[in-house]
Amino acid sequence: MAETIIKLENVWKIYQLGKVQVPALKGIDLEINRGSFVSIMGPSGSGKSTLLNIIGLLDFPTRGKVIVKGKDAYLFSEDQLSKLRGETIGFIFQEFNLLPHLNALENVTLPMIFQGLSEDKRKERAKDLLIKVDLGDRIFHQPAELSGGERQRVAIARAFANNPEVVIADEPTGNLDSVTGKKIMDILAYFHQKEEKTIVVVTHDPNIASYSKNIVSLKDGQILSDHLTAKKFLWEK
Secondary structure, three states, rough: OOOOOEEOOOOOOEEEEOOOOEEEEEEEEEEEOOEEEEEEOOOOOOOOOHHHHHHOOOOOOOEEEEOOOOHHHHHHOHHHHHHHHHHEEEEEEEOOOOOOOHHHHHHHHHHHOOOOOOOOHHHHHHHHHHHHOOOOEEEEOHHHHHHHHHHHHHHHHHOOOOOOEEEEEEOOOOOOHHHHHHHHHHHHHHHHHHOEEEEEEEOOOOOHHHOOOOOEEEEEEEEEEEEEEOOOOHHHH
């Protein structure tokens, strides 16, 4: 039986806009199993980013529970929550979010500073990750010297820096052309298959969602369907 690593129980997120309450999420029940590759799909305004932020412990639900590895995450103190997030979850964003004054190696080592690794070990792991994303010859380049696809690959390496159990990607190919976007998804598929990482991708693109077997369809803050596809990955053929 698959182990559930993140579970949402009757999660609501309601924003107060003046005197009006606007529900972004309405009673979401969702389980993300260890080792799964999940795509959350939906049109703009469906609640995808709000759901991602709650799965990633970046935001609190208005009501409902977020259970991470069997524990109610929001019963933790802020320090405990920050530690849980840092050790368990990596993030990849559409806008890359690299620090422009740091080179690729330094951007990847940054999350490891807060986990207490020595400088030598940080650099060794960062270099290894950059080689895995095919940037071994770009480790000392700053973001301005890299293409969009290369910057996103640096961001992927950074997301895996602390060896998280789950990596969440918010429209990771949204600013890239289709060829570059495919390369980004192939890299995520590699980490999923070779290193058994749990991947959650938020997208509106069916081509991106086709990389996952578990597709969650979201509309107006509610899950319309949550199903396993019958497709095989390229490496399974």
